Amino acid sequence: MTSEISYSKIEVFSCNKEMKRLSKTVKLFAILTFGCQMNVRDSETIKGILESLGYIETDNPDEADLLLFNTCSVRENPERKVYGRIQQYKEDSGKIIGICGCMVQQGAEFEYIKNELPQVRLVFGTHNIHELPELLEKAEEGQRVLNVWEDKQEIVEGLPAKRDQGVKAFVNISYGCNNFCTYCIVPYTRGREKSRTPENIISEVRELAQNGYKEVTLLGQNVNSYGKDLGLDFAALLEKVHEVEGIERIRFTTSHPKDLSDRLIAAFKNLPKLCEHLHLPVQAGSDRILKKMNRRYTREQYLELVAKLRDAVPGIALTTDIIVGFPGETEEDFLQTLDIVEKVRYDSAFTFIYSPRKGTPAAEMPDQVDEEVKKERIYRLIDLQNRISGEINQEIVGSTVEVLVEGTSKTDPSRLTGKTRSNKTINFPGDVGLIGRTVQVEVTAGKLSSLEGKLKE
Ligand code: SF4
Structure with a gap:
């Protein structure tokens, strides 16, 4: 076993040397991916396209001929990080620096890149990834190519993908979102919801199974509303995916509570391959704040869903997203959030301090919460969630x-x-x-x- 490991290390080492030698003749690319699983999946497509064009991936941005930043705009921090990294490169760095992803779908960011970052020579958006070969060709010829589509006219199928490893894979089932939660920029950057056809999804899942993948995670901004534009239903899609031989586990993310149907809850009981875990973002525990967020459910409705899920699948793991310090959040509202966390007992939670995103309704709301108050609240929330997560993980010791x-x-x-x-x-x-x-x-x-x-x- 040990000799196998060292043998593969030698191979990697000589492979790197070989890559350096080849890099004088072939073109290398590096891609830095920020944000959610949708971006990770987009980067797999971008890598697939670039390799079909003869580019070779390197994990060293400095030696890359093409350096791409696949960006996220959900929070401000990753945006600043991207700009900070790009400013390290001069206009005459000799490489093509490109930006894609959600950031460039925002007009203000696009204008900033166009006017203030001359070293960026290639910009494309979330809707025209398939145009990359033509855009890149122009960039290689020395043109500055800034081409972002406002919305996706149609879903382009059959694009290549380079996936990282052979056990589990992401599969997009829909793009965009129609929900317009008041704090969220995604509907503006990813456009309206569009579903892939079940035929295309199943054919991708079959191909993954044939290539040895055992687990698929179906991806969408709101998978629970999958198929509404096609007159179809997400639970029915799950049943079809379940039939694919070779796939042993199915997961999906992200779910919107308002679209979590009884049929979907029943699927957890009826489809053995569907793993007993649901990420169900609650965002806040106060009805007043949920309304201001435009989440379209109440805490009672959310708690009813949790009860139904636990009734159908005792022991199902629940995880969530919570925003602290949404505009107008009072101590009383925050206590309601702590209370729902106590009641649901999530296995884990992604907790965020609210940060205003330009162009969203919440950014214009009065009563923005003081930063110190936000911090103090998030610490209390994290303390509570850590205690619960620790307790749950202790309870399963011995099983x-x-x-x-x-x-x-x-x-x-x-x-x-x-x-x-x-x-x-x-x-x-x-x-x-x-x-x-x-x-x-x-x-x-x-x-x-x-x-x-x-x-x-
Ligand atoms: S459901 Fe709400 S939070 Fe999720 S992507 Fe859509 S608008 Fe954003």
Whole structure:
């Protein structure tokens, strides 16, 4: 086993040397991806297109002939990071610097890039990734190419993709969002919701299965409303995906509570491949704030959904997103958020301090919450969620869980890492030959964000 590992290291090493030699003749690209899984999936398509054009990927941005930033606009921080990185490069750096993704879909950012960042020679948006070959050709000829489409006229199928590893894969099922939550920029950057046809989705899932992938995560900004534009239903799509041989696990994200149907809840009970985990963003626990956010459900309705889910699948893992400090949030509203967290007992939560996004209604709302108050509230929320996550992970110590082995642990290559059906990371000693296989593991320790275990004989 040890010799196999060192052999592959030597191969990688000589491969890198070979790449450096080749880089004098072939073109190298690097892509830096920010934001959500949708962007990760878009980057896979962009990599696939670039490799079909003869480019080779490098993870060293400095040696790349083409350096692309696939950007996110949900929060301000990643935007600043992108600009900071780009400003390190001069106009005559000798490389094509490009920006794509959600940031460039915003008029103000596009204008800033056009006027203030002359070193950026290629800009394309979330709707015209398929145009990359023509745009890049012009950029290679020395033109400055800034081409962003406002909306997607149609879904372009059949684009190549370079996926990173062979156990699990993302599959887009819809693009865009119709919900207009008042804090969110996504409907403006990704456009209105459009669903892929079930035929195209199933054919992609089949191809993944044939290539050895075991798990698919169906992706959309709001997967629960999948198919409304085609007169179809998300639960029906799940049933079709479930039939694909070779796929052992199905997940999906992100779900909007207002579109979580009884049929979908029943799918968790009826489809054995559908993993018992649901990410169900609550965002706030106060009806007053939920209304201002335009979430279109009340805390009672949300709690009813949770009760139905737990009734259908006892032990289902629930995770969520929570925004703290939305405009007008009082201490009383915030206590309602803490209360819903106590009541639901999420396995984990992504918690965010509200930050205004230009162009969204919430950015113009009066009563923006003081930054210090926001910070103090988020610490209280994190403390509470950490306590609950720790307790839940302790409760499962001693039980046996099904694990899809994804690879070796990042911190300890002698150990394997994988995910439970409830989407928890678990590390345990084992042979690398188990990668890609589903195994039974006894949980021996529960930490805050991961588990330790040992293989069952
Ligand atoms: S559902 Fe709301 S938060 Fe999610 S992408 Fe759509 S507008 Fe944004």
